[in-house]
Amino acid sequence: MLQYAIKRLLLMPPTFFLVSLAIFFVLNVAPGRPGTSDSAAQSGESSQSANQRESFRIFKEQFNLDKPILFNTRFSLTKADIEEALKIAYRLDSTDVRSAVRIEAQDNLDDWGNYMVRHLISILSDGSDPELSRLAALHLTSAAKTKFLRERGVEDAKTRALNREIGRRNQEFADWWWKKSETVQRAPEVKANWAKWWEKNRARYEYEGGEKASIFFSDTRFAKYWGNLLSLDFGVSTADRREVLPTIVSKLKYSMSLTMLSVILAYLIAVPIGIFSAVRNGSKSDASITLVLFILYSLPTFFTGTVLLRLLSEGDPIGWFPTGGFSSPGGDYRTTLSNLSDITWHLVLPIATYTSVSLAALSRYARSGVIDVIRADYIRTARAKGLHEFVVIMKHAVRNGMIPILTLLGTLLPVLVSGSVVIEVVFGIPGMGLYLYDAINLRDYNAVMGVLVIASSLTLVGILISDLSYAAVDPRISFD
Amino acid sequence: MDKPVLQEDPSYREIVWGQFKKRTLPYSALLGIFALFFIAVYAPLVISNKPFIWQVDGGEMSFPWFSSLYDRNFFESTLDIAFNCLLFPGTILVLPAAWIWRSTSALPRKERQPKRSRAAYATLAVLLLSFLAIVAASKGTPKIVYPELQQRLEAEGKQVKAVYPLIAYSYRDINLKEVRVGISSKHFLGTDNAGRDVFSRLVYGTRISLTIGLFAVAIYILIGIFFGALAGYYGGWIDIAIQRLIEVVISIPSLFLILTVAAFIENRSIFHIMAIIAAVRWTGPARLVRGEFLRLKNLDFVAAAQASGFKESVIIFKQILPNALGPVLVSATFGVASAILTESTMSFLGLGDITVPSWGQILSTGRTTGSWVMILAPGFAIFATVSLLNLLGEGVRDALDPKLRS
Numbered sequence: 001m002l003q004y005a006i007k008r009l010l011l012m013p014p015t016f017f018l019v020s021l022a023i024f025f026v027l028n029v030a031p032g033r034p035g036t037s038d039s040a041a042q043s044g045e046s047s048q049s050a051n052q053r054e055s056f057r058i059f060k061e062q063f064n065l066d067k068p069i070l071f072n073t074r075f076s077l078t079k080a081d082i083e084e085a086l087k088i089a090y091r092l093d094s095t096d097v098r099s100a101v102r103i104e105a106q107d108n109l110d111d112w113g114n115y116m117v118r119h120l121i122s123i124l125s126d127g128s129d130p131e132l133s134r135l136a137a138l139h140l141t142s143a144a145k146t147k148f149l150r151e152r153g154v155e156d157a158k159t160r161a162l163n164r165e166i167g168r169r170n171q172e173f174a175d176w177w178w179k180k181s182e183t184v185q186r187a188p189e190v191k192a193n194w195a196k197w198w199e200k201n202r203a204r205y206e207y208e209g210g211e212k213a214s215i216f217f218s219d220t221r222f223a224k225y226w227g228n229l230l231s232l233d234f235g236v237s238t239a240d241r242r243e244v245l246p247t248i249v250s251k252l253k254y255s256m257s258l259t260m261l262s263v264i265l266a267y268l269i270a271v272p273i274g275i276f277s278a279v280r281n282g283s284k285s286d287a288s289i290t291l292v293l294f295i296l297y298s299l300p301t302f303f304t305g306t307v308l309l310r311l312l313s314e315g316d317p318i319g320w321f322p323t324g325g326f327s328s329p330g331g332d333y334r335t336t337l338s339n340l341s342d343i344t345w346h347l348v349l350p351i352a353t354y355t356s357v358s359l360a361a362l363s364r365y366a367r368s369g370v371i372d373v374i375r376a377d378y379i380r381t382a383r384a385k386g387l388h389e390f391v392v393i394m395k396h397a398v399r400n401g402m403i404p405i406l407t408l409l410g411t412l413l414p415v416l417v418s419g420s421v422v423i424e425v426v427f428g429i430p431g432m433g434l435y436l437y438d439a440i441n442l443r444d445y446n447a448v449m450g451v452l453v454i455a456s457s458l459t460l461v462g463i464l465i466s467d468l469s470y471a472a473v474d475p476r477i478s479f480d
Numbered sequence: 481m482d483k484p485v486l487q488e489d490p491s492y493r494e495i496v497w498g499q500f501k502k503r504t505l506p507y508s509a510l511l512g513i514f515a516l517f518f519i520a521v522y523a524p525l526v527i528s529n530k531p532f533i534w535q536v537d538g539g540e541m542s543f544p545w546f547s548s549l550y551d552r553n554f555f556e557s558t559l560d561i562a563f564n565c566l567l568f569p570g571t572i573l574v575l576p577a578a579w580i581w582r583s584t585s586a587l588p589r590k591e592r593q594p595k596r597s598r599a600a601y602a603t604l605a606v607l608l609l610s611f612l613a614i615v616a617a618s619k620g621t622p623k624i625v626y627p628e629l630q631q632r633l634e635a636e637g638k639q640v641k642a643v644y645p646l647i648a649y650s651y652r653d654i655n656l657k658e659v660r661v662g663i664s665s666k667h668f669l670g671t672d673n674a675g676r677d678v679f680s681r682l683v684y685g686t687r688i689s690l691t692i693g694l695f696a697v698a699i700y701i702l703i704g705i706f707f708g709a710l711a712g713y714y715g716g717w718i719d720i721a722i723q724r725l726i727e728v729v730i731s732i733p734s735l736f737l738i739l740t741v742a743a744f745i746e747n748r749s750i751f752h753i754m755a756i757i758a759a760v761r762w763t764g765p766a767r768l769v770r771g772e773f774l775r776l777k778n779l780d781f782v783a784a785a786q787a788s789g790f791k792e793s794v795i796i797f798k799q800i801l802p803n804a805l806g807p808v809l810v811s812a813t814f815g816v817a818s819a820i821l822t823e824s825t826m827s828f829l830g831l832g833d834i835t836v837p838s839w840g841q842i843l844s845t846g847r848t849t850g851s852w853v854m855i856l857a858p859g860f861a862i863f864a865t866v867s868l869l870n871l872l873g874e875g876v877r878d879a880l881d882p883k884l885r886s
Contacts, residue, residue, distance in 0.1 A: 011724075015728060018728045022729075023732065026740060294870070295863075298817075300859070302843065303843065303862065306843065306846065306859070307856070310855055421735055426847070437829065440740050452736060452737070456732045
């Protein structure tokens with residue numbers, strides 16, 4: 001048993017690694033562009049203004065979305081690659097390209113960032129095509145920017161000072177470009193500025209062998225993802241710019257109070273019902289209980305929830321309960337007791353929905369567990385000894401028959417924490433499920449990732465507890 | 481004197497079928513599911529806004545209904561065209577198959593079974609070929625809304641002769657003049673936000689639910705059998721690798737995963753939804769099959785097969801697998817119910833295929849508009865389908881259980 005437990009514990013980290021890998025690929029291989037809004041997601045279109053493009057570029061940089069997924073080979077970009085991308089993106093070629101290709105070229109010019117600085121400098125000084133030089137200067141003003149360091153907390157004075165320095169450096173070349181109409185007047189001056197700047201800074205933008213190897217593996221989304229995961233940093237939500245982890249933790253209390261209460265209630269009702277109908281196996285009352293449970297079992301959660309909501313809360317026909325949410329606004333101005341009753345009032349319908357669904361499954365388990373035991377020989381022996389029927393059932397049958405239903409608790413743990421998407425959406429309860437639902441609709445990658453990783457690790461723990469408790473309670477189970 | 485009749489021992493299949501038929505509730509559930517399937521296939525006979533016969537001013541007669549069955553502008557999804565193939569060539573093909581079935585029932589098993597399976601395979605093959613031919617040949621003709629055209633022509637004083645199906649609505653056609661009409665003799669269940677007839681959407685929704693249920697489960701059962709058989713038969717590092725894979729999949733809460741993947745697919749079709757459900761749910765049958773294989777591979781018949789030099793693939797799939805299928809069959813039946821629930825949950829949350837008339841989507845409209853009809857009707861449809869399947873699953877489980885055999 002101990003050996004088994006140790007083995008299982010040792011298997012946890014590799015499994016967790018694989019789970020995180022799976023989540024990473026689900027999120028990164030998925031098509032579709034991330035964004036805070038439709039306009040940001042669409043900013044690949046050339047109709048967008050330069051300002052919008054720049055803000056989208058910064059947005060991508062902030063969330064590491066400008067990086068390649070697995071391996072970074074951008075240090076091997078050539079001057080020809082960049083010239084071609086510029087030509088496609090700005091329609092310098094007469095040849096017609098599909099808009100998808102053009103959008104890709106524009107994205108690349110945004111994403112390549114620091115890696116194309118040395119080639120842009122060389123295109124700029126080349127001067128064979130004045131328009132290409134102009135575009136090179138334009139892109140240099142954003143590509144040469146140094147990335148800001150992430151600030152952690154308000155008191156981080158050192159990072160703040162460094163960021164101020166970076167900002168000053170980035171500001172230096174902000175207007176080292178020219179409009180098409182001013183080519184003659186400004187081009188020589190801008191070119192000279194960049195040449196001087198390049199002499200001073202070239203070491204930062206040229207890559208040696210060892211540096212290349214480290215970039216190849218570390219300057220990727222995958223590496224950043226793992227770095228963040230190991231430091232328990234899920235980043236900032238792209239939708240509301242708040243830290244993901246604290247948000248998820250704050251959502252836990254809503255999800256947990258809903259599901260905990262429901263599960264407790266479901267157990268309290270399901271176990272006696274299961275025992276009763278197992279003892280009366282074959283009777284009319286057993287048949288009718290089985291029928292009711294069967295109906296509950298087949299009812300979809302969202303249907304029960306919608307019907308209850310429509311029936312009892314919208315004032316048509318009955319308006320006893322609030323139409324949704326976890327509590328009424330203004331909780332700070334009420335006493336704890338009235339807050340509690342307010343929350344209870346809000347939770348009646350969701351809990352009823354949730355309980356009705358889990359109740360059916362649980363009591364079916366309880367019933368079949370007890371029925372299996374009642375057929376056993378030792379129950380006959382107990383009866384033959386002349387024990388009172390109540391003692392036979394409660395002491396001999398129920399204790400053993402409850403094993404499967406108790407170990408179910410382990411598998412319920414993740415549900416307890418992550419709540420139910422459907423119920424939270426129907427009743428508007430701001431828990432983990434609703435958070436995930438909103439996040440996937442907004443393409444909020446960091447939030448989705450955070451929820452999935454946390455819910456999965458809790459599930460892993462839940463499965464472990466369930467297996468271990470099963471092994472602990474039932475000595476007949478052996479493990480190899 | 482009569483020829484002596486050989487008393488055949490019933491085969492395993494016959495025993496199970498006999499057990500199953502004894503219980504009325506699961507048996508009638510099976511009939512109910514057949515009825516649903518029947519409704520799904522023959523829906524256009526009753527619900528379609530294309531007239532069977534169309535004639536203007538005694539001119540040329542045309543038959544728009546027949547051509548609309550395989551019309552890409554009318555039945556936009558391949559799924560509908562597939563069901564229409566079951567309706568038209570399918571019905572005709574089933575007749576000879578049924579005749580062969582009947583005519584062979586007197587034969588002894590050894591002659592009967594190969595004949596029957598040959599007939600079944602031939603029917604399936606012809607059906608599939610005709611489906612492929614029809615899909616390849618299907619075109620889109622200009623969209624004409626015949627009831628409106630008729631009104632217009634009659635207003636111009638022309639004589640129009642048209643015979644419509646009983647309910648002359650398409651589940652797809654938007655009619656902004658009749659938005660959210662209540663229950664009436666014209667619209668049995670009213671209309672939705674876009675003026676589409678809810679009753680016809682509900683009936684055509686049967687197609688979506690049944691297809692997703694059956695196919696998603698078929699896909700994941702195959703995946704599960706494959707991985708489970710490999711893990712159980714070979715053991716060792718293959719088993720460890722597959723077990724880790726299973727553990728990874730079950731560690732991610734399945735609805736979370738399904739919704740996330742679905743949300744990131746643009747232009748989701750019901751085929752994507754089947755694939756997503758299958759990709760998440762295959763672990764159940766894989767574990768079952770693995771367990772069965774672990775038990776079976778040490779039995780004598782496997783040793784005998786190995787000793788007689790059968791190929792490993794034959795031992796795995798022909799010798800052991802048929803013996804391991806019992807529990808898989810039970811979990812598949814319950815799986816269809818849960819796949820249908822998952823699909824309707826997805827479309828209820830707006831993450832299904834928005835172009836098809838899914839029950840969950842109707843219910844979601846019902847929730848936002850507060851219309852009782854659009855809550856109760858699809859809810860009841862889902863409930864009925866799911867409980868029929870659950871009843872069937874229980875019947876199959878009991879029929880396969882040797883302890884309950886009398």
